[in-house]
Each structure stands twice: as structure tokens, then as C-alpha cells.
Amino acid sequence: MAAPLTPTSVSCPAKVFVAGGYLVLDRAYTALVFGLDARIHTVVEPIQTRAGVTISEITVKSPQFQEAIWEYGYRLQGENAGISVTQLSVGHEQSISQTRNPFIETALIYSLTYISTLLPNERIASSSIRILADQAYYSNPGTRKSPNSRFLDFNVSLKDAHKTGLGSSAALVTSFTAAVLGFYLPRQKWDGATDEGKRVLHNLAQVSHSHAQGKVGSGFDIACAIYGSCLYRRFSPSLLSALPAPGTQGFAIKLKDLVEGDAWDTEIQKAAIKMPRGLRLVMCDVDCGSETPGMVKKVLKWREDNKQVVDGIWDALQKGNEALSGELTRLANADENASDEHGDGYDALSKTIESNRSLIRQMSTASQVPIEPPQQTKLLDYCSKLEGVIGGVVPGAGGYDAIVLFVEDKEDVISKLKESLASYKPDDEQNGMKIGKVGVIGVREEMEGVRSEDLRFYQEWATKS
Ligand SMILES: Nc1ncnc2c1ncn2[C@@H]1O[C@H](COP(=O)(O)OP(=O)(O)O)[C@@H](O)[C@H]1O
Ligand SMILES: C[C@@](O)(CCOP(=O)(O)OP(=O)(O)O)CC(=O)O
Numbered sequence: 001m002a003a004p005l006t007p008t009s010v011s012c013p014a015k016v017f018v019a020g021g022y023l024v025l026d027r028a029y030t031a032l033v034f035g036l037d038a039r040i041h042t043v044v045e046p047i048q049t050r051a052g053v054t055i056s057e058i059t060v061k062s063p064q065f066q067e068a069i070w071e072y073g074y075r076l077q078g079e080n081a082g083i084s085v086t087q088l089s090v091g092h093e094q095s096i097s098q099t100r101n102p103f104i105e106t107a108l109i110y111s112l113t114y115i116s117t118l119l120p121n122e123r124i125a126s127s128s129i130r131i132l133a134d135q136a137y138y139s140n141p142g143t144r145k146s147p148n149s150r151f152l153d154f155n156v157s158l159k160d161a162h163k164t165g166l167g168s169s170a171a172l173v174t175s176f177t178a179a180v181l182g183f184y185l186p187r188q189k190w191d192g193a194t195d196e197g198k199r200v201l202h203n204l205a206q207v208s209h210s211h212a213q214g215k216v217g218s219g220f221d222i223a224c225a226i227y228g229s230c231l232y233r234r235f236s237p238s239l240l241s242a243l244p245a246p247g248t249q250g251f252a253i254k255l256k257d258l259v260e261g262d263a264w265d266t267e268i269q270k271a272a273i274k275m276p277r278g279l280r281l282v283m284c285d286v287d288c289g290s291e292t293p294g295m296v297k298k299v300l301k302w303r304e305d306n307k308q309v310v311d312g313i314w315d316a317l318q319k320g321n322e323a324l325s326g327e328l329t330r331l332a333n334a335d336e337n338a339s340d341e342h343g344d345g346y347d348a349l350s351k352t353i354e355s356n357r358s359l360i361r362q363m364s365t366a367s368q369v370p371i372e373p374p375q376q377t378k379l380l381d382y383c384s385k386l387e388g389v390i391g392g393v394v395p396g397a398g399g400y401d402a403i404v405l406f407v408e409d410k411e412d413v414i415s416k417l418k419e420s421l422a423s424y425k426p427d428d429e430q431n432g433m434k435i436g437k438v439g440v441i442g443v444r445e446e447m448e449g450v451r452s453e454d455l456r457f458y459q460e461w462a463t464k465s
Helices: 102-118 168-184 195-213 220-227 251-260 292-305 307-337 347-367 374-384 411-422 455-461
Strands: 008-019 031-046 057-061 069-076 083-088 127-133 230-233 267-269 279-286 389-393 402-408 438-441
Touching: 008 168, 008 220, 008 279, 008 307, 008 455, 031 168, 031 220, 031 279, 031 307, 031 455, 057 102, 069 102, 083 102, 102 168, 102 195, 102 251, 127 168, 127 455, 168 195, 168 220, 195 220, 195 251, 220 230, 279 374, 279 411, 292 307, 292 347, 307 347, 347 374, 347 389, 374 389, 374 402, 374 411, 402 411, 411 438
Parallel strands: 057 127
Antiparallel strands: 008 031, 031 127, 031 230, 057 069, 069 083, 230 267, 279 402, 279 438, 389 402
């Protein structure tokens, strides 16, 4: 007889991709990714069913948003095809979503299927799942239920929420997968606190996120959701191509083999990423926007057509990115060995950032993809001259989304930075784009990845549908 299921909650951090954008799509290069102290939590709880009634239903709610309830029926299929999931759209409640949430649906299919391979003779019980996200993922103001509320009511539907680009889908899929595995599986079958548990979680979340996303990303965001700040080398994309589609013959067994197997060549180096004690990251949201997949396509095409030139720039940039993580680690280690102030000790860091930016601009100009477009150059140059700002870059794919700055971790430096940004005047429109208000997002770097959470956090959100 299986042990009774107990409520389980897991959270994962947001990400900022500081160096190695585009390069990381190729295993020859690495990415420097920082986790941020904004998290997405997933809570899984048993639901009471009346004696004798056996239903197979999982309800997923994202109660901070309107119309964000998804109800799923599920069943085990023959021929090792795994668990099939059907969205139930009974519509008896106004808040039931009429739209699909591909990230939730896919994470459910993949995690239940994996669970079914480990518990072949057990019925998977119904459950209720809640998702709660920290404010920083969205720029909608939101309202508090009480003065100390951690999770705000955003008062909009997910489709109308304005994302700040911190990797909501990766933190969602990873915390969701971890919470579902932790809820249904006994510790001896899967333990998220162990290295092996994390490795399986990483592989499973990569496969499911990649499926939901259309297999375009390098997977850096999932790695960060699990391991926190790290140096990341991606897995070979061919690993995923042999997996049959969900619901087809052999899917379950092949999924189990894939996620538990040792063919994964992902490399995660936690020790290669550190933040010196006197510094912190500041993320600024630029009120504009860019489409990552379109930019990726164009950059890859440019690389294909100009292999030699591009390899030259990318090899130099890889060296520069290694110099950046090397300098951060050197400064952080120096902090551990002495308690002195750095004085002008950030000069080398500042120069490395500058020279990496110049290579990124070369890439922008040659590919004609606005990775660091002139509007962002002007903003970064402006910020880099402010007191206590060491330098900054356009994170990830770049474009008009955001900038990230290395800043001295002092209150007066941050408040002056905020003042200066409030009065910042961007140039008029260039190439059809004009950046708007620049705001500081309330986050900073965090080293820790996935973690179990205390259920008390969610009391306020216990009953709201
Ligand atoms: N709080 C949430 N609850 C439910 N689904 C969410 C939530 N936040 C994000 N998502 C899902 O993730 C999608 C956004 O993912 P994506 O476009 O990849 O943005 P990001 O760059 O933040 O990862 C949303 O359309 C939705 O499906
Ligand atoms: C281009 C990339 O290498 C980096 C993109 O980083 P972003 O942080 O810009 O990503 P999104 O939040 O998904 O838009 C693509 C990748 O590695 O997947």
C-alpha cells in the first residue's frame, strides 16, 4: 500500500544570461548565467474525493492571474505510450481558462509519464496544483492581499501580463516537474535533494521545456532553474531527436531511458561563477521589446553564410567571456582572503566588459541583428559612467528588452542609479525602434537553484480559485 501523499512545494529562480548569447547554441562555447532572487513556486496537494469515487483529474491554478485554471483528465495508455492528458473545458466556472497552457500541459505529460514508469502498478491519484510567481517576473503593478503578502494579485490574464524576461516558463516547468515528482514518488525512487535527483530533474525538464518551446533554445534557463548561477555548456541537440512523440508506442520507456541515461553531455560549473562581495547585479527593464526566436534564426543564418568571420568573432568573445568569469571569481576569492575594500580594483572587470561589448557590436553590425543596437549602446554607456557602476551588457539575445549592470552593492549607488535612470532621455526613434522608460527590476543575483519550500508561504492563496 502506497504511503499517503503529502503536500509538496518547490521553487526555482529566475535567470539573467550575462555572457555567451547565441554562442551557447553551439557546444563549442559556454554561457555565463546568473540566477536571480525572484522565484516561481509550484505547490501540489492531494484532493479529497468521496469514498468510492475514483476520478483522475488534476487541476492547475495560477491564482494571481484571471482565467488561469486548467483542468486535466489523464490516463495510462497501452504500448508503453505513457500518460495522455486531456484538458477538460467544462466551463462551469468563469475562471476556467479557455486557452491551453502548453508549458503546463507538456510538463504534466512528461512528469506523469516518467512517474508511471517508476510506479507501474499504482494508480496516479488526483491532485491540485498551484503556481505562484514573484512580482519581478511581470511589470504589472499587482495588489497585495495583506501588507506582508509575498505573492501579488496581478488582476490581469496571463496573456495580458507584461513579462520582464526573467525566464518564467523555465522556472515554471522546472518547479512544476520537481513538485510533481516529489509529490508522487517515494524518496527512494527520486530525491530532489541529491545530485542524481537533480540530474534526472534537469534532463526531464529540458526535454519537456524544449518540446513545449518548439526545440529552439540552448536550455540555459532550465539549467539555471535547477543549479542557479553557473557556467553552462549545452547538451547535444541530437539527444532529443530519438525520443518518440508523447502518446506513441514506446514513449514512456524511451523517456525513462533518456532522462536516467548517461548520454547527456551538459556541463554545469557552479564554481566558475561567483559574485565579489562588494558587487551586485542590477537588471533594468527597457520599455520596448524584441523577439528572441527571430533574432536567433537570423544570427544562425549569418553564421552559416560567414563561417570564418563569425568563428573569429565568436572565439574572441568566448575568450572575453572566460576572462569575465575569471575576473569575477578572482575578485570573489580575493574577498574571501582579505577584508579590504577594492578601491579601483574593478578596472580589469570594467575593461573586460567593454571589450566584450565591442565584439557584440561587431556581431550586431555584421549580422544586421540589433543585439546591442545604438539605443542600448547609448544607455549602457550612460550607466557605465555613473558612480559605482562597473559596466553592463545586453543580456541573452540582446535587443531592446533589458540591460544588466554590475554595480557596487551600496544603497546610495543604487538610489543614484535609479534617479539617473528616471531622468534618462533616450534618442528619438532609430530603425523604427524607440526605447521607452527604463526601470530597475527588483531583483539581484542569487546562487541557489531549485529548493523545497515551506507551505506556510501559500496560506493566503489557499482558497481562492
Ligand atoms: N505564473 C504563471 N502561471 C502559469 N503559466 C505561466 C506563468 N508564467 C509564465 N507562464 C507560462 O510561460 C509562458 C511564457 O514563457 P516565455 O514566453 O518563454 O517567457 P519567458 O521568457 O518569461 O520564459 C506563458 O505564456 C505561460 O504559458
Ligand atoms: C540567444 C540565446 O543564446 C539566449 C537567449 O537568452 P534570453 O535571456 O534573451 O532568452 P529569452 O528569455 O528566452 O528571450 C538563445 C538560447 O541560448 O536559448
